[in-house]
Amino acid sequence: MRKKIVAGNWKMNLNRSEATELINTVSEHLSGDIQDRHIWIFPPFPFLTDAVRKTAGTPIKVGAQNCSMYTSGAYTGEVAADMIASCDAELVLVGHSERRQYFNESNLVLTEKINQALGNNLCPVYCVGETLEERQGGKVEEVIEKQLVQALYHLSAEKLQQVVIAYEPVWAIGTGETATPDQAQEVHAFIRKVLADQYGEEVANEISILYGGSVKPANAEELFAMNDIDGGLIGGASLKASDFIAIFNAL
């Protein structure tokens, strides 16, 4: 079922008391019934259990920013999907461009992470997006298609429907430069087309596709108004409760 979602990716920010304060403020300001909208947060690993506890009884769902491609064992420093699920977190980001760029995560590694997430009943938020160089070289569709095909096409239609996709153009992340609503819509429609080619239109229409990259209260509404944009994955602005809530209210 295609959901409307605003998700906050905190990245490697905040200490434990700052994290607690942010969660408290966001939950206090979520007024009344949020109807069919969803609000998700992705704190760093050490704060997952705190976040799950503090959001109990609120509509906020909690996820991790990464998981291991392995199930368990001698992989020092890694965190398994099963561990995340056992903390009652429900979601996990897979393939954020910062993981691809700085930690060399390939589409093939990400295939394993998607399988680990789904195998542990976590909803994977699979991130795709092109660099500025790729955009300028006219390669947007080629890059995005490869990211989708290599990491997702092995899934059954039923499993695919448990995945959320985030389109995050690398050139728009943390730069203050946002894709225009038309630019973002064009890629979101393309993502849906690539999924429809393999799974049919009905399935593709059920997948939530979020936009990420310098979303702010000032530009959220026009982005979320586009046909194929089902919400946002927010970095910097998710660290400020009032901005995050304002973006959520734009849904």
Ligand code: 13P
């Ligand atoms: P910014 O909103 O800071 O550009 O980050 C977007 C992002 O990477 C979310 O995952």
